[in-house]
Amino acid sequence: MAIDPAVVGTAQPAVTVDVEPGRLRAFAHAIGETDPVYTDLEAARTAGHPDLPVPPTFLFGLGAGDFAWLTGLGVDLRRVLHGEQHFTYHQVAHAGDTLTLTPRIVDVFSKRAGSLQFLIREIAVRRDDGSPIADLRETLIVREPAGAS
Amino acid sequence: MTVTLSDVRVGAELPPLALPPISRTTLALFGPASGDLNPIHLDLDVARSAGLDDVLAHGMLSMAYLGRLLTGWVDQRRLRSFGVRFTAVTPVHGRPTCTGRVVSIEEVDGERRATLELAVTLADGTVTVAGSAVIAVS
Numbered sequence: 235m236a237i238d239p240a241v242v243g244t245a246q247p248a249v250t251v252d253v254e255p256g257r258l259r260a261f262a263h264a265i266g267e268t269d270p271v272y273t274d275l276e277a278a279r280t281a282g283h284p285d286l287p288v289p290p291t292f293l294f295g296l297g298a299g300d301f302a303w304l305t306g307l308g309v310d311l312r313r314v315l316h317g318e319q320h321f322t323y324h325q326v327a328h329a330g331d332t333l334t335l336t337p338r339i340v341d342v343f344s345k346r347a348g349s350l351q352f353l354i355r356e357i358a359v360r361r362d363d364g365s366p367i368a369d370l371r372e373t374l375i376v377r378e379p380a381g382a383s
Numbered sequence: 384m385t386v387t388l389s390d391v392r393v394g395a396e397l398p399p400l401a402l403p404p405i406s407r408t409t410l411a412l413f414g415p416a417s418g419d420l421n422p423i424h425l426d427l428d429v430a431r432s433a434g435l436d437d438v439l440a441h442g443m444l445s446m447a448y449l450g451r452l453l454t455g456w457v458d459q460r461r462l463r464s465f466g467v468r469f470t471a472v473t474p475v476h477g478r479p480t481c482t483g484r485v486v487s488i489e490e491v492d493g494e495r496r497a498t499l500e501l502a503v504t505l506a507d508g509t510v511t512v513a514g515s516a517v518i519a520v521s
Binding site: 257260261263264265266267269281287289290291292294295296297301311312313314315316317318319320321322323325326371 | 402403409412413415416417418420421422423430432433442443444447448450453454455458459460462464465466467472
């Protein structure tokens with residue numbers, strides 16, 4: 235099913251998330267992180283961090299979840315490929331921060347006679363004091379099943 | 384050769400990060416911890432219904448490994464930007480190696496910044512992730 239290009243420019247509902255140290259440790263464990271700065275509060279503080287730092291790619295998943303926004307557009311998650319991901323950093327976030335993610339769909343286009351649809355979304359991440367943390371840009375590719383158009 | 388931040392120059396290579404084969408346990412841990420709950424990474428039945436032989440590793444798992452390559456080399460507070468293209472899927476049991484190389488150094492906003500070219504490559508030579516990062520070196 236083709237994604238309606240009218241969704242371009244749609245500001246999606248902002249998501250506010252508390253960064254929990256347990257989730258940061260679970261993430262570090264899952265990726266095999268060996269640097270204690272990411273798991274041990276003392277090591278983080280010794281390195282000058284107020285708390286456990288949020289690692290560079292963790293912000294992506296804060297707004298991902300069950301991808302309800304995608305299924306809401308009629309997209310079958312089995313057909314979604316992550317094409318590109320980009321982060322611009324303003325400052326490092328830490329455990330205990332409350333972050334607000336503001337996503338916006340910035341482009342939708344198709345290639346190969348509509349068999350590949352591209353969906354580009356930008357997400358601004360701010361701390362609750364208003365200071366910018368990072369800007370994310372993601373490109374998702376939806377493969378249409380053979381024979382469909 | 385590998386390089387420390389103090390003598391960074393164009394062409395310098397970061398110490399590579401070789402990972403063990405990606406297990407199903409890793410995928411089961413990474414999904415909930417990262418927030419990427421797409422069942423294509425977790426549920427064999429869903430993968431098969433999409434015509435795949437098996438579940439696929441999360442692209443963001445490979446990007447997280449590249450993040451380890453970067454923060455293992457420099458303090459994360461020096462990282463200005465980080466972007467990748469996912470160029471091939473990573474199968475279960477894939478064995479990724481992360482590499483990085485300094486491709487340019489320039490003065491931006493009053494600081495010296497190095498641009499790194501990054502890749503994740505499987506044992507069979509498949510490049511699964513290609514990207515770049517910008518790091519403040521001084």
